[in-house]
Amino acid sequence: MVNEVGKKPKLSAPSGTISFSDEDLQGVETPHDNALVINTNIANFSVNRVLIDNGSFADIIYCNCFEQMGIVKDRLRPFQGALVGFNGEQVIAEGTIELPVTLEDIRYRKTIMTTFCIVKARSSYNVILGRPFLNSARAIPSSWHVCLKFLSPKGVGTIQGNQKVARQCDVGCMKSKNSEVLTTDDPQDPRPRKQKDV
Structure with missing residues (x-):
């Protein structure tokens, strides 16, 4: 006698079609050649100066930002190898860590566990979200x-x-x-801020 094994219920998969139109240009100063820099939530911190870079094969948090988040370095795992910047210089990562990144607008919210390389280097950015994150987030x-x-x-x-x-x-x-790489006339505080519990 053979019993039929039921199929596992499907998890609710992200759905919809992503497209861009002129409606998305509302409030955008054109023409421009600006990079895409956003604010987002990482490990319950509101972090600004987050560069979206689909040319980067790594997701990076710069040490200055990481230290301000107050996450203990004992949580870092070793990173084998080196990262190479567009100028060809190698940068050694302090280690890697997995942290939640939350994308949200007024209607939709999504959290993705992301493995970051912690890098000690000067940068105008606090974080770079590259291809690994974008592909995982389907963004x-x-x-x-x-x-x-x-x-x-x-x-x-x-x-x-x-x-x-x-x-x-x-x-x-x-x-x-x-x-110094951070400008002083920025109305936003470049440091990550702890989210308040709701």
Whole structure:
């Protein structure tokens, strides 16, 4: 006698179609050549100056930001190898850590566990979210529309980038290695902030 084994119930998979249109340009200053820089929640911290970079094969948190988050370094796992920047210089990662990243707009929310390389280097950015995160989150950026769209179980969410912060980060990137990379006229505090419990 053979008993039929029931199929496992399907988990609610993200659904919807991601597309971009001129409606997504509302509030965007055009023409522009800005990078896509957003604010997002990482490990219950609101973090700004997050660069969305689908050319990066790693997700990175810079040490300055990581230290301000107050996460103990004992949680870091060893990282084998080195990261290579676009200038060809190798950067040794302090280690890796898995942290939750939450994407949300006014209607949709999605949290993805993400493995970050912790890097000690000067940067105008606090975090770089690269291809590993974007693919895991099923998120698609459009630098022209200055937004990131992501699939959630209930629909497509949209996170708007911040052109002013992106321009300030560009200025910081062009400064020499010995100069400060964070501009002082930014109305947003570049440090990560602890989220309040709701």
